[in-house]
Amino acid sequence: MQAFAIEKSGDKEGKLVSLPIPKPSPNHALIKVLRAGVCNTDLEILQGYMGFTGVLGHEFVGRVVEVNTTDPATKDKWLNQRVCGDINVGCASCDICHGCLDGRCSKMGRNHCPNRTVLGILKKNGTMAEYLTLPVSNLHKVPDTMDDATAVFAEPLAAACRIVEQGLVNYDSSDPPDKVAILGDGKLGLMIAEVLGREHAKRLGQNNNHPRPVMFGKHQHKLDLVSESGVDCRLVSECIDTEAFSGVAAQHAAKYDVVVDATGSPAGLKLAAGLCRPMGTLVLKSTCAAGEHFNAAPFVIDELKVIGSRCGPIHTALDLLAITKETTEASGLPPLRVEKYVTKTFPLSQAVEAIQCAAEKSTMKVQIICSE
Numbered sequence: 001m002q003a004f005a006i007e008k009s010g011d012k013e014g015k016l017v018s019l020p021i022p023k024p025s026p027n028h029a030l031i032k033v034l035r036a037g038v039c040n041t042d043l044e045i046l047q048g049y050m051g052f053t054g055v056l057g058h059e060f061v062g063r064v065v066e067v068n069t070t071d072p073a074t075k076d077k078w079l080n081q082r083v084c085g086d087i088n089v090g091c092a093s094c095d096i097c098h099g100c101l102d103g104r105c106s107k108m109g110r111n112h113c114p115n116r117t118v119l120g121i122l123k124k125n126g127t128m129a130e131y132l133t134l135p136v137s138n139l140h141k142v143p144d145t146m147d148d149a150t151a152v153f154a155e156p157l158a159a160a161c162r163i164v165e166q167g168l169v170n171y172d173s174s175d176p177p178d179k180v181a182i183l184g185d186g187k188l189g190l191m192i193a194e195v196l197g198r199e200h201a202k203r204l205g206q207n208n209n210h211p212r213p214v215m216f217g218k219h220q221h222k223l224d225l226v227s228e229s230g231v232d233c234r235l236v237s238e239c240i241d242t243e244a245f246s247g248v249a250a251q252h253a254a255k256y257d258v259v260v261d262a263t264g265s266p267a268g269l270k271l272a273a274g275l276c277r278p279m280g281t282l283v284l285k286s287t288c289a290a291g292e293h294f295n296a297a298p299f300v301i302d303e304l305k306v307i308g309s310r311c312g313p314i315h316t317a318l319d320l321l322a323i324t325k326e327t328t329e330a331s332g333l334p335p336l337r338v339e340k341y342v343t344k345t346f347p348l349s350q351a352v353e354a355i356q357c358a359a360e361k362s363t364m365k366v367q368i369i370c371s372e
Contacts, residue, residue, distance in 0.1 A: 003055045003129035004351035004368075010048035014056055016351060022125065023068075024133045029078055030066035031085075031134060033370040035345075036127040037152045038358040039187065040264065040286070042120070046355070050121055057127035057368075058087045058120040061142060061151035069136070078136055084154040084314050086138040089124060091115035111311050128351055130370055140314045143322050149345075152367055153191075153338040154317045159285070160191040161320070162312030164199050168283055169258050171203035177210045178257035182231070183272050185217025187341065187365055188285055189262035190226055194336055195320070196260070197230025201331035206230070214256070222364075225340055230333050239275065246274035246298065254278065254302070260309075262286050273298040281305045341365045 001021050006014045024030045037059030045052050063082050067075045090097040090113030097109045119134070120126020142151045163169065170178045180200070182192050193215045204210055216236040217223045223233035239252035246253050247270060254277045261272035264286040276282050282304050299306060323335045343363045346354035348370045358366040 001130040002348055003125070004057070004348070004355075005055045005125075005128075006046065006053050009051045009053055012046055012048075014046060014352070014355070016349070019055070019125075019129070021131050022133045024066055026068050027074075027137070028068050028133050028135050029064045029083075029139060030068075031060075031062035031083065031132050032065050033060050033062040033127055033129060033132055034082070034372075035148045035152045036060045036368045036370055037156070038354060038366040038368065039156060043355070043359055045121065052121060052123075054120075054123075055125035055127075055129045055132075056120050057129075058118070059152050059155045060084065060127035060132070060370075061148050061154075062127075062132070062370075064139070065131075067136060074136060078139060081139075082142040082144075082148075082151070083139045084142060084151055084318065085119070085134045085140065086110055086311065086314060087119040087121070087155065088113065088311060089117045089119070089135060089138065092135075128348070128368055128370070130348065140318060142318065145324075146318070146322055149342060149367060150321055150338055151318070153321060153341070153365075154314050155311075156188060157191050157195070157317035157320065157336075157338070158312035158314045159188065159310065160195040160312065161316045162309050163192065163260065163283060163285075164195065165313055165316070166307070166309060168281055168307060168309070169196070169199070171200070173204060173208075173210065177204060179211050179255065180213040181252075181256040181259045181272075181275050182213060182215045182262065183236070183259060183268055183275065184262035184264070184286070185215070185219055185222040186262060186264070186286075189215070189217065189260075190222065190341070192260055192262055192285065193226040193231045194229045197226065198320070198331045198333055198336070201230040201333050206332040228334055229336075230331065236271075240271070244274075247271060248274035254280075256280065258283065260285055270295070270298070273302070273304060276302065276304055278302040279304070281307060284308050342367060345369055 005017045036057045064078045097113050117124035196213045213231045215231040215233045241249040256275050258281045259272045259276040260283040262285045341364045345367045
């Protein structure tokens with residue numbers, strides 16, 4: 001099969017290679033990849049992040065062509081189905097993979113097996129290929145009415161849905177509800193705005209009097225993409241005051257109960273801390289190298305709760321993507337149309353060009369067509 005792979009970590013470029021079609025292990029499926037998405041994590045991996053070698057990519061939609069199982073019901077359930085998949089593959093034997101830790105059943109097994117491999121990120125070949133394998137327990141059926149270009153967004157949108165799944169925002173109208181800020185108008189930040197804006201309207205009503213989540217970004221044309229998603233959009237320059245101790249203008253400094261940092265930069269993290277009220281919650285959605293000049297004092301002084309947020313529920317993302325005008329969600333907001341985020345598509349034979357396009361600042365989302 002054809003695949004786009006990294007042969008040496010840190011080479012800063014991958015190349016098209018020919019590999020054997022993988023054989024699915026017991027209780028695994030062989031999936032023909034239809035489309036793969038390119039995200040910032042892929043670009044970071046090309047720079048040496050995670051020390052990964054192998055086939056790149058973790059966003060995909062595909063069709064199951066083989067199921068290695070002795071259970072006829074499992075084979076019937078998945079064979080020929082169009083699917084997306086959870087990217088973390090657990091060892092299936094530790095306490096975390098069994099779903100309970102100290103009596104607390106949780107989502108830990110999906111994200112936090114200490115022996116896990118991760119699709120296209122850690123010790124497992126990824127999605128920029130004609131075929132991949134995943135455990136059947138990782139698979140999620142894609143609705144027949146959903147096109148491939150939309151289904152590829154299930155994984156990044158699920159990462160945004162993880163904030164809701166973690167219960168990090170209080171929507172109790174008697175408290176009052178948390179004031180939320182989202183910082184960073186990259187692909188992930190925009191997905192978070194789509195989710196948290198809709199969640200606010202769904203929980204509290206579209207015309208409620210409580211402040212909507214505020215989305216801060218550098219680019220007006222990107223902010224315009226989420227203008228109907230239930231968030232208030234502001235240019236980040238509005239909240240910056242370099243003369244202030246926190247670096248944040250007085251009208252925004254320490255005004256938000258929950259701040260989601262999706263900037264991927266130390267400067268963004270510092271700004272996020274300044275937006276967050278004392279004893280508030282700072283949600284980290286993107287990795288960044290803090291560097292030598294990182295200052296932890298604001299986090300200590302204001303006693304901030306700093307919480308990481310990673311992979312989320314793909315079934316929830318698929319449900320959100322499947323909402324149509326005829327099945328309008330409880331929020332009353334328009335359906336989420338992710339096709340507006342696709343800048344360009346490339347065939348797998350042009351994966352090198354696809355990566356180059358994805359690295360351009362003007363690019364939103366690049367998708368690779370791996371099979372028709």
